[in-house]
Amino acid sequence: MSPATDEPVRVICVTYNPGPELDDLARSLRTATTRPVHLVLVDNGSAGDRPEQVAAAHGGTVLRAGENLGYGRAANLGAADGDEPWLVVVNPDIVWEPSSLDLLIDAADRHPGAGALGPALLNPDGTVYPSARELPSLTQGLGHALFVRLWPGNPWTAAYQRRQESAQAGERTAGWLSGACLLVRREAFAAVGGFDPGYFMFFEDVDLGERLGRAGWHNVYVPSAHVTHVGGTSWRERPARMISAHHASARRYLHRRYHRWYHAPLRLAITVGMAVRERVELRATRRTPRA
Structure with a gap:
């Protein structure tokens, strides 16, 4: 058919x-x-x-x-x-x-x-x-x-x-x-x-x-x-919100994937690492002038 x-x-x-x-x-x-x-x-x-x-x-x-x-x-x-x-x-x-x-x-x-x-x-x-x-x-x-x-x-x-x-x-x-x-x-x-x-x-x-x-x-x-x-047209004027949303979703995904009780130290490490990375990227965005 x-x-x-x-x-x-x-x-x-x-x-x-x-x-x-x-x-x-x-x-x-x-x-x-x-x-x-x-x-x-x-x-x-x-x-x-x-x-x-x-x-x-x-x-x-x-x-x-x-x-x-x-x-x-x-x-x-x-x-x-x-x-x-x-x-x-x-x-x-x-x-x-x-x-x-x-x-x-x-x-x-x-x-x-x-x-x-x-x-x-x-x-x-x-x-x-x-x-x-x-x-x-x-x-x-x-x-x-x-x-x-x-x-x-x-x-x-x-x-x-x-x-x-x-x-x-x-x-x-x-x-x-x-x-x-x-x-x-x-x-x-x-x-x-x-x-x-x-x-x-x-x-x-x-x-x-x-x-x-x-x-x-x-x-x-x-x-x-x-x-x-074309890429990113709705976020070009809001890079900080994009960075924060990306890190929040990454944390959610990884926490849900590694959800068992013995993954608790790993989840903590993910949370801390993501927070540090997000802060670095937000700081870099504030330092970079927009075209």
Whole structure:
């Protein structure tokens, strides 16, 4: 039986004071798939009406959360009232290449055990961002956290990121896939309860990938599908909040992974180490003038 080409897709985009990049996302989505698309913009408290403007111009629905729910909780809200078999969670600063979403769904038909699938995530200069990674072990996680800024090519970071050398590499499974652009089978998403709302921002995709794996689903990287990620548009004016949110989510993830009673000294060490690292990064941000 040939794959269905008329199954609808729900594309969920969480917004927070978006700029013109949201128009670029919606415009590129038109050629990303031939399937019916329901674009849902979940707004986390934007001051303006750009989400409504984009929805009116390109077709879509705006859900106003009324407050900043965080990324995962808002994405869950966007998925809640539909019945489309395919969910796409995407950042507002993603640009789809033609047919890229169809390529992801076609790959899902080839991999019926895939709960989540991710495309090759390209930087604006065309290089490939390492968006399909292994779940971090304790040594890899600590080595990556401590040395990535001073020694980007360190072996712990290389092992953790499992760098893709080319967007033309073959399809493969991964521990988790970047939530910047993620196709999720609704059945799998519902089976694990969606994103953990306890993560405000960052690590919700790592946690989702791990829980999908534990539930028997695969995370599949599909490098034939290309999207470009501009990166960080909603946080450029708020670097301190981004740093604090990242460290809070990292602590939550590691504490939940090492939750047994005999891990208590390790959790304490993680808490202290993360606090020191956060303070150093915040201090460096205050010293660095913004362009």
